[in-house]
Amino acid sequence: MxxxxxxxxxxxxxxxxxxxxxxxxxxxxxxxxxxxxxxxxxxxxxxxxxxxxxxxxxxxxxxxxxxxxxxxxxxxxxxxxxxxxxxxxxxxxxxxxxxxxxxxxxxxxxxxxxxxxxxxxxxxxxxxxxxxxxxxxxxxxxxxxxxxxxxxxxxxxxxxxxxxNPVHVKMWGTYVTTPEITESQATVKIVTTIENSMELPTTVIVQQRLLDGDGKIVKAEGKEVMARTTLKLDKEKTAEVVQNLLVSHPKLWDLDFPYRYTVETIIKKGGKTIDKYLTPFGIRSVKFDKDKGFFLNNKHLKLKGMCLHQDAGCLGTAVPDRAYERRLLILKEFGTNAIRCSHNPPSPEFLNYCDSIGFLVIDEAFDKWKSGYYEEFFDSSWQQDISDMVIRDRNHPSVILWSIGNELAEAKLKDDTGIERAGMLQDFVHQLDPSRLVMLALQPGFEDKFASVTDVLGYNYMEPRLIYDKKKYPERICLISESYPYYSSIREFDSRDYDEKNPWNYVMEHEYICGSFMWTGVDYIGESSGWPSKGWPSAPFDMCMSEKPRGGYFRALWNEKPFLGLYVIDYNLDEDPGKDHWQAPGMVHDWTFPYQDARVMQIQTPSNCDEVMLIDPRGKVYGPRKPRDYINNTIKWNQPYRPGKVVVIGYKDGIEVCRDSIQTSGNKAVRFTLKADREQLKADGQDLSHISLNLYDEQGIPIRIDDRQVKVTVEGNGRLMGIDSGEMRRSERFSSHTLPTYLGRAQIVVQAGRMRGQLKVKVEVEGMASQELVLLVG
The missing domain is CATH 2.60.120.260 (Galactose-binding domain-like)
Structure with missing residues (x-):
């Protein structure tokens, strides 16, 4: 190249x-x-x-x-x-x-x-x-x-x-840490593994330089920040070089300013450069405190987390990088700041995006140990599998914790087998990376002694148990590694109470809880509650990354931007309910119902505003009401159903800062719109465009009650990757070119080819004139 x-x-x-x-x-x-x-x-x-x-x-x-x-x-x-x-x-x-x-x-x-x-x-x-x-x-x-x-x-x-070259930096052969950070100076420690695959010994010079975020050489007092070491290598052997660089007035990697430097490792032999290897990294400090929780660069913050599986709807697990980027940007805007990779190491590209966008990551090795399908491989494979994860990922500033297991059978053993096994794995991780702590994620019913092994303990669906344990074990550092998205438990040893107090409230109320990771952030394939459901439907985002009404509570409390949601409880909503405790009441952002008897409907308005006013279809005003006076910052309004328009207005300091509305639609969809998130794609054979399809009635009002069959044909320089609708009960295969809309929506995913030109996407919707969308590839 x-x-x-x-x-x-x-x-x-x-x-x-x-x-x-x-x-x-x-x-x-x-x-x-x-x-x-x-x-x-x-x-x-x-x-x-x-x-x-x-x-x-x-x-x-x-x-x-x-x-x-x-x-x-x-x-x-x-x-x-x-x-x-x-x-x-x-x-x-x-x-x-x-x-x-x-x-x-x-x-x-x-x-x-x-x-x-x-x-x-x-x-x-x-x-x-x-x-x-x-x-x-x-x-x-x-x-x-x-x-x-x-x-x-x-x-x-x-x-x-x-x-x-036969003499080169070994794959994933640099380990960069920043052991000392002050406002005026940071120490960058670099451990480099050099491999000599020749059958002769050799001598080389290993040189380290520091590049800034723009790729320019970092200088101090007019001189390059550099380290040089002469290294003798035996034939067909590897050797490590330890070097240090000093950075004056370092720019810290942060969630809002994810600044990265790069270590440039140069190997020279006989005055000639024979290898050059670039290692992006961030200068940042991480601290977990038993009393105060989590700190990034000495600033206290809560981990507003989501657990994620790696599949992405119709793409399956073969997820192009653009889909990762889009997902993370949407979650960032939503207010999420942390991701738990559940329950396996992610792709390196995913972590690159977490580094560059600004997320904190729990990198997890695997699910079970000596149970489930991994049981037969544990003894022979655990060391290699953990090593592969840690050595590859330890330069990513986004990674703040290593997780060595989830919901383990060993956690319930009365003897010390599990304790010894957990200690063995944690010690091994500490050898590979002493700069980060190690955690486990445990399910209800674990033994106390097992829970005391790792540096950090993750509780799955056990906020009251965590609080109970903290009184017994005040030195324990803890977080919620999996939480229900809507209901919570209220008893220490029973996780199914279906209480409306959202689990995030416990995190806000107790400073020592580092944060919480919702199960799960995005709907995923698998773990179905039963046919015909093909997956997990209980997240605040569906497989299209469309935000559901149940996400409004978290948007209000995780985001500083003024927000006011407007959702109606619809117990007749035709949706995949999922498993019991992960459910939420059926909610829609719509005011279209078949009732003729003015029956009372419950409207929910989660908000971070000071006050909220509601205007009903007759123009009658209700409020102001204060969200903080209601559980989950969610005002509940009981209103008889009358066709028309409902409006809510949010105020801060007496000034309107946001509003939302819903309106009764007609019974028939008469047109549809197409909107691409990218109209121009790179001709790299990889880039994606996500095209949103929405149905409307004759007045231009979105309509969710008249779903139609969609057919997609692609011509030109690209291909159709699939059609999604967010409906987990679909019968068509994910690679199908046809699919009905769900709640009036669908999403088409197309991928660019490797030549410049046009990509034509023809969309036919049952009973409507077809439309063609032309994307540029270049």
């Missing part, structure tokens, strides 16, 4: 890990693959990331845990040329993630095997390559085990071709 600027323009976020420079080459390897499901049959062309399960028909026999989508065995193959000039270099493939049990063959030889489906790994191709001619790569993926949630199947994250 001679033209670094061109590489950045093409790959955008992809270059954050290891941009090409000097003799180091890093190329995207996602294109021109072929795939076959099963041991026999024909191959077809696919593009990575790829999830074969999300393309299949729903099969009730596959079970609700997987969203009724089968796994199986899949084969990938790709032919590729390696230039003769790459000879005497190290050539490898870096896989961001394959789910799972991946066996890799090159030119007819088995060269590697990787079991865990959520960790990245590097495979050395060098000894098996044919230089200057075609090479045949095959990968067998075995998704035979059943997880507790939808995992997807296949090579569902990016793949990179990497070429380095």
């Amino acid at each position: 001679k033209n670094k600027k061109l590489l950045i323009a093409i790959l955008c976020i992809f270059v954050f890990d290891l941009p090409g420079a000097a003799n180091r080459i890093r190329q995207n390897f996602d294109f021109d693959w072929q795939f076959r499901l099963g041991e026999n049959g024909d191959f077809r062309e696919v593009q990575l990331p790829h999830d074969w399960s999300v393309e299949l028909d729903f099969d009730e026999k596959a079970g609700g845990a997987s969203g009724y989508l089968p796994g199986g065995i899949g084969w990938y193959r790709k032919s590729f040329m390696i230039p003769a000039s790459y000879k005497n270099q190290k050539v490898s493939l870096v896989f961001d993630g394959i789910y799972h049990k991946a066996t890799i063959f090159l030119n007819g030889k088995e060269i590697a095997y990787h079991r865990y489906g959520y960790t990245s790994f590097e495979t050395d191709l060098t000894p098996f390559l044919k230089y200057g001619e075609s090479n045949d790569l095959k990968i067998k993926v075995d998704h035979s085990e059943i997880s507790r949630w939808y995992t997807g199947s296949g090579i569902y994250r990016h793949v990179w071709l990497q070429v380095t």
